[in-house]
Structure formats: C-alpha cells, structure tokens
Amino acid sequence: MRGPVPLLAPAYLWLTLAVFLPLSAMGFFSLVSDIPVGGRAWTLTLDNYAEFLARPFYAQLLWRSLELGAVVTGLCLLIGAPCAWVLARTIRGRWREALFILVILPFWSNGLVRVFSWAIALRGGGVLDWAVNAILPWDVRVNLMFSWWAVVIGLVHSYLPYVILTGYVAMQAIDQRLIEAARSLGASRRMILWRIVLPLSLPGLAAGAVLVFVPVVGSFMEPRILGGRAGTFFGTVIEDQFTAVFNWPLGAALSFILLAVVLAVLAAAAPILRRSQ
Amino acid sequence: MTAVLNAIGRGWLILTLAFLYLPILVMAAMSFNASPFYRLPVEFSTRWYAALMGNAALKQAAWNSVWIALVTTAIATALGTAAAIGLHRHRFPGRALLQAALYPPIAIPWLITGTAMLVFFYFLGIPRGSPAVVVGHVALAIPYVVIVVGARLKGFDPALEEAARSLGARPWQVAAWVTLPYLAPAVIAAALFAFAVSFDQFVISYFLAAPGDTTLPVEIYAAIRKGFTPEVNAVSTIVIGLSMALMLLVARLARFGEVR
C-alpha cells in the first residue's frame, strides 16, 4: 500500500502556504518589541508574554472566555444531540431531507446580520418584548440585550448547526441491527443508550463540540454587539491590540496563549473521549 | 412508549427550529419594515428592496460570494477528505502533530489570521483579488472538512476495504465503491460546512479582496457600520430564500438525506 503522502500533501501544503507560514510570521511578531515597519527599532523579547502575567485581568478574561466556551458548547450538545438523533433515526423520507436543510440554512445567512437580528429581537421594545406584551395582559419588560445571556444566546444560535450536523452524520451510521440485537437480549432502553448509542455517536458529537468550543473561546464579534458592557472577553482584548492600537506583538502573543490553552483543554479532554469509545 | 418518545423528540426538533429561525424571521420582517430603526409594529414597505435594486455594488458582491464559496467548497472538500483518509489509514511519526495543526486556523481569531495573511501575501507579492481570497478561504475550510470526515471514519470498519481488495478490486475501485459511499453523508456535511465558512467569511475577504470588487459579508459589514441595514436585511432575505429553494430542489434530485 502507498504511504500517506499523496493523500496528505495537497491539504497540508495548502494550509502551510495560506495559514501556517502567515501564522509563523505572527509568531515572530509575538517575540519582538515593535513591528519592523517605517524604520522602527525592534529587538527580540519575551515581554509580550510576560505582559499576560503582569496584568491579572488578561487571565481573568481568558477564564471568562473559557467559561463562555464551556457553557455554549454544553448548551449546543444538550439542544443539538437530541435533534440529531430525531433527524437521523426517527424521521424518514422526504421530511428528513427538508428538515435537514432547514437546520443548515440559517448557517448560510450572514453572521453579522444574524447577530443584529438577535439584537432587534432581544432589546427592550424589540420583537420579544413586543410579542410577550401582545400575548400577556399585564405589562412586562423583556430586555435581555447587553447581558451575558444575550452573548450566550447569539453564540449558541451561531454554532448549534455544527453539533446537529456532526451528530447526525455519526448517528446515521449506527447499525440498527446492533440496537435490535441488544433489545432482543433484554437490554433496557437506558442501557442501549449508554452502551451503544452514546459511544457510537461520540466521535461525531465530540467533533461538533470541538468545532463549537474552539472558535467560541476566541470570539469577539458576538460579545461586542450583544454583550454591551458585559461584552468584554479575551477575544475583544486581542482585537483591540490590532484596531485600537498598533500593538501586533502583544495581540499575537495573546493569540498564541489562547491557542495554547485551547489545545491544552482539548488534550486534557482527549483521554476521556477515548475511554468512553 | 416509543411513540411518546418520538413525539417528544419531534417536539424538541420543532422548538429548536423555531429558535434557529427566530432571527431569520426577524430579519425578513424588518426587510419589509419602513422604519430604518426597526420600530414596531412593522409598517409594510418594499422601499428597501427598491433601494437594493439600485445598489450594483451589493449585487456584484453577492454574486462574488456565491462563486467564491462554490470554488472553495469544491477544493476544500476534495483536499480535506483526502487528508482525513490519509490521517485515518496511516500511522506515522508526526501524525498527532498534523492533527493538532488543524486547530490553529479555527482557534486563532480570524482577525489575526487575516492580518497575518495580508502581511504574508504582501511579502510574497501575491496581489489582492479573488484568487487570493479563494486561497485564504480554502485554507480556513480544510480543517472543518478533515474534522467532520474524520469523525465518520472512526466508525469505519477496515475489513470492508480488506474484503473488497481480496476480491480483486483495484484501489480506485475500493475508493469509489466502498470507502466513498460510506463517507458520503460526512463528505456532504463537510461540503456544507466549507460553503458556510466561505460564504460567511468576512475578515479574509475584507483584507484580500480587490477594492470595489468585494464579497457580500464585506459589503454588509461596511453598510452596517453606516446605517443602511434594512437594505442588508433585504439582500440577506433574498439570499436565504434562494438558497432554500435551491437546496430543496437539489435534495429532491439527490436525496442525500437517505445516503447510506
């Protein structure tokens, strides 16, 4: 059999040219005192990484972002896994295709427009407020806008299709005969769920969870627009280094710290996932 | 009992769909609202659609987005699927590293990756324009494809390929008749991811597209900063409506929900 090179080379060469090399340049920037443009003097330094330790609010915000990532991922799994199961196993025929498409389509709308639509829905005097007051006879003020929950709602909405899609792909592959066999051997519903369905769905759900958790930790657009005063996270702090000031070195260093922490979380989670398989 | 559970499951799915469509419906409703500040109740008007018709830049950008997303999807799905198979089938030193290398493009905020690409492409002398945008989009989409297809491969029984080979199938026959049919749902899901990543990708296009010839997210971003949002809602509503019609049509023809 041939080696892995012909299969792997095209994708990884492409990634190298378009992502890894540019990111290495960023890696270099994270180690200099100033960006070498316009005759600025620069030296190699670890100060940018030391800055993270020197100011405790960076770690505090990073923790806050990890928390956000965990909550959003958890909610996506909780909401998405049952949907994936229903789609993959209980609905048949034309309905399934239609529903499958309906799940994916919101994903194709523009992220920014989606977030702004949530803003219109959540704010005081907005769609939710108006609808609730149209139904309920007494006066209620519904204003979820500019809160931590608004950020969570917006992010769950943006990333939920990832979990449904990957969960669907895994669950759809489970052999019905396995379940039938277990049932005929007298396995309870719960046992089938824990011993067959969940272990076999896990690779898909785990892939979905990773695709949610990883970008959410670094997100900055949804927190900024929906979070208001509660919208300061690690991602927004990184963004500031590129837009508010010309401090790419610090911004790059913070990004790589983010990346290292995210990879560490994934590495820590890997054995748990593997054991349950 | 099963019937009850199924009913609950369906109810859950319907509630979830309601959640997913709430902002889409808001967007569509506001595209017909005369008030530029989204005042309620909605005062019906098609003025934003009329405004859109005269906005050549927005229409051109929408078209750019579609074709760039299609090209990206084709390339990223092919390269990513191959890489997923390669990672699954072979054990070699550095494999774990290659797998870990899929995460930086997802984990590092796109703003930083985009800035890095801009600077790097500038050093290489690659000019701004659609080809540069496609290069960037494909790179961002590949990790999604590898992860999604890789998840499906974990449940793949290598004995199947083994059996096909022992029966005299050539490698391409094994791939075409055994491996790919099994992977098909994942490959389709991955392609949908790739399309979504490209179609919604803002930062890369923002930095790499040629002036005056940008993509929809870039136009939308610029417009939202300045307050022409109802027009943006109108174009988004049209895009969603068209994709829905197109997808349902494709689904009727290809029946991909049923692929086994």
Added chain:
Amino acid sequence: MTRTAAIAIAGAIALAAGAQAAEIRVLNWKGYGTDEPWAVAAFEKATGHTVVHDYFNSEQEMLTRLRTNPGAYDVVLINSAFTRQAAAEGLIQPIDTAGMKNVADLAPNLAGNPELAFDGKVWGVAWVWGVTGIAYNTEAMDRPDSLEVFWDPAMKGRVGWRDDALESVQFAALVTGQSINDIRDLDAVRDRLARLMPQIRVFWSSENDWNQFLAAGEFDVATYWSGSAARSKTHFGLPVEFVIPREGAIGWLDGLSIPAGSANVEAAKAFIDWMIDPEFYVKWDTEVGAPASANLKAAAALPEDAFNRRVLGDPANIARVEIMKPVSDADRERFLALWQELKAAAQ
C-alpha cells in the same frame, strides 16, 4: 458659483494637467462624503476620471492598508493626529497645492495646522473638522451643559459611550480639568472612569448603533460626533441635540492626503479640490449631514439654521474645543490597558 462653472473649472484643471482619464482609488471610512454617489457621478462626468472606493474601520487598519498596498491608492483620508506618522513612515507624499482653486478659501488655522502642514510642505489638505461631545434625547431630558451629566446618579444606566480607550481617557481628562493633549494625572482619569462604568448602559461603535439605540430608548445621553448628530437630526428625524460641554470637547480635523506611489497625482488633486468645493459641501451638509467644512466659503454658504453654522460657527463654542494632537504608541497602549482593566473589573 454656478454648477456649470464649477464643472468647467474642474474640467479645465484636468485638461491643464494633461491628464488622461484615470481611475482614482480612494481610501476612506464608508459613507464619509467622498463616496456620495451623486458627488462621484458629477466628478466623473466633469473630469472623465472614474472613482473607486476602498474602506477602513480603524485608523490602525488604514495605516496597515497603506503599508501593505503601496501604489494602490490615490487619495486617503487621514485624521490629522495620524498625518505626521504616515508621513514619517513614507506612506504619503507632499502635495503641491498650486492650481487647486479651492485651497485659497480654506480657513488659515486649519489649512496651516501644524499636524497637516509641516517641514514647509502640505501633507494633508484640510477637509472637514468636528467635535466629539454630548448628544442627548431632547424628549427624555433637559439640556445638559456639562460632562458631569455622565456621572449624574439620575442618569445611571441611561448613558451611551463609545468603546474607545483614547476617547474615554480624553473625556475623563476634560472633566478632571486636564488638556486632552497633555494628560498628567492618570490616576484621576482612572478613578473617574471607574465611577463611570456603572452609569453606562451600552457601548456604541458606529453611527448606525447610535441611532438605533437612541430610537429604541437604550440611552438618553451619549458621547457623539457633531456631524453624525447633525445627520441623526436632519436625515433620520431623531430628537437629538448636540452640546459642546463647558469643560471642553475633543476636536478633530480630517485631511485628504495622497499616498506615496500614487500614479495619478494630478487626478487625485482634482478630486481633493472637488471635495473642498463649496458646492459639494453645501449639498452634502444639507441633504445628508456632514461635519464642518474647513472651507470658509463653504461654511458661509450654509443656511442660517444649519447645525454647522449655528453650533460650530459660534466662536464661544469653538474656544472650548481643542484639536486632538498625535498620541504616542506608548500612551495609546497605556490608555488601552487602563480601559480594558476597568472593563474587565466591571464584568
């Protein structure tokens, strides 16, 4: 001047320069005057040049675009606080204003502002200026005259603020009696901003945000830009009034510059001259809403009740406005860290 005359003169400039029809690439904020469709159409008709726009969303990004796209742009809008930096990095070229007919009408203090004209050369042609001050909902509250309104316990949770470190620090400096261009007591600034946090209901980041938040009643009083406040009132019909507080306000001056490496310098100059023309400005201000023009004739041509004449034309108001000077990278970074820390603590 009549429209035909203006067109004839602009055409004459183009011809005198012997310029072929060129494609002028302009780098600016989106929706900031130069890309008004009617203005571009009239210019294209008069000169034969075509105009293409590209946009930036922060000054840092504008500089990055200039650095990484040498020769790609012919005209760029630069806040005067950044013009020196752009010149020092070799990103822009000096402009020979001879032959630009409207330059003579520019207010001398603006055209000759040391941040635009230095080393004996013109690096940016003064275009428009404005003030960042207070704007409030006239239906919800009485007219405030002091920045203290943002710290007023009665306004708790009714304040809108721009999520910008430099601007926040500058406002806190003004309210603690310091100059925006010489901030010495940073502790006082920090203390003020810490007390501001619970007052803030929402951060706004764009004009669109601002208008929507005000319309939705999210805030009653907020920091805002003078030109945008005028636009909220005239163009969008919102109950907004702009105030230059008694402690002072942050002035800014925007110039139009020509990037180094531009292949269409003459066409770029014709475009800049068109942009400082009174005819363009009056239409821009009355129909769309604009910041104040640096051109005296343009300012004088506005209707009596125009915001830019009524408020910004008042010498008593002007005396309280200090134009923002360049801020060093080190200071910007210090202010950002201070602001981020306060925001993190307020979570």
